[in-house]
Amino acid sequence: MTPFQIVPVALPGRAYDIRIGDGLLAEVGAHIAPMLSRPRVAVLSDENVAALHLAALRDGLAKDGIDMVSLALPAGEATKAWPQFSRAVEWLLEQKVERGDVVVALGGGVIGDLAGFAAAVLRRGVRFVQIPTSLLAQVDSSVGGKTGINAPQGKNLIGAFHQPSLVIADIAVLGSLTERDFLSGYGEVVKYGLLGDANFFEWLEENGPALAAGDMEKRAYGVKRSCEMKAEIVLRDETEQGDRALLNLGHTFCHALEAATGYSDRLLHGEGVAIGCALAFDVSARMGLCSQEDPSRVRAHLRAMNMKTDLRDISGDLPDAEALLDLMGQDKKVVAGTLRFIMARGIGQAFVTSDVNHNTILAALRDAA
Ligand code: GLY
Secondary structure, three states: OOOOEEEEEOOOOOOEEEEEEOOHHHHHHHHHHHHOOOOEEEEEEEHHHHHHHHHHHHHHHHOOOOEEEEEEEOOOHHHOOHHHHHHHHHHHHHOOOOOOOEEEEEEOHHHHHHHHHHHHHHHHOOEEEEEEOOHHHHHHHOOOOEEEEEEOOEEEEEEEEOOOOEEEEEHHHHHHOOHHHHHHHHHHHHHHHHHHOHHHHHHHHHHHHHHHHOOHHHHHHHHHHHHHHHHHHHHHOOOOOOHHHHHHOOHHHHHHHHHHOOOOOOOOHHHHHHHHHHHHHHHHHHOOOOOOHHHHHHHHHHHHOOOOOOHHHOOOOOOOHHHHHHHHOOOOOEEOOEEOEEEEOOOOOEEEEOOOOHHHHHHHHHHHO
């Protein structure tokens, strides 16, 4: 078997592995076979990912005598809503997926979230395996059990916590991503260093360019360290009563910017996270929480990676600072009417607070525009 690394997610009664390696799709049957009560899986994917990777998945399963049926949904965020969700659930029922069977999610965050939610409600819960094909999904959305779809009222407002039974992160599939999609996922990788591991951020400063250029060892380490950090936070706070909110570093700004750009490809999610992280450090420095050098260091690394760092890097017009602050008020992290932010006392030292002066945020937004 191709060598792989394991990050355990040791949730009591629902422990699972994240397996990370170069070429795991070709041997996927050997990873999944021990979980199956019969040699058959149902795969949910999207049309783009299916064209690229479904044949390899089928072959990888067939080597171990596992059959698969598959449904490819339209690619894109619009799929993550009731119509395609009910289509997927009804298809799984038509395929006679039983309580003891396994659903496989092959795709990025949209498919992982939708398929995980389908598995959560199908026959009151069946097991599912995440095979994330984007960097963002490998380091974030496939791990930790947040599943769901969007509502007209907002993103991810309908869903369930349902942990996967296995995550298979084949870093070879990242080679089929566009540079922009890869770097968008890298925004989430940087986030982990910034929120809780200064050494990892330093490692990224040194190794990020080679990682993006295709160095497989560095890619494997970047994915592994990100997954370790996510697993550790999920173990502490699975249902986001406290520390899990740290994973939202940069996200309050990001969600406002995504809403302001109509969730279009003017701004990809990870790009918004990267800009949001820079803003979070900027506001933290303005509040005297961290040194002035920290936001400069964050922006310098993002620039070295050829990433967006400021509002002015987003094409087209944006609402003014007051309107963006208003959009932040729609964020899910509003509790009892109070907006919570993730701020930082330094690189790798993020914390959750409501104690942020709105004028400071407005000033940071204006300077980034
Ligand atoms: N993506 C944030 C979380 O899983 O909590």
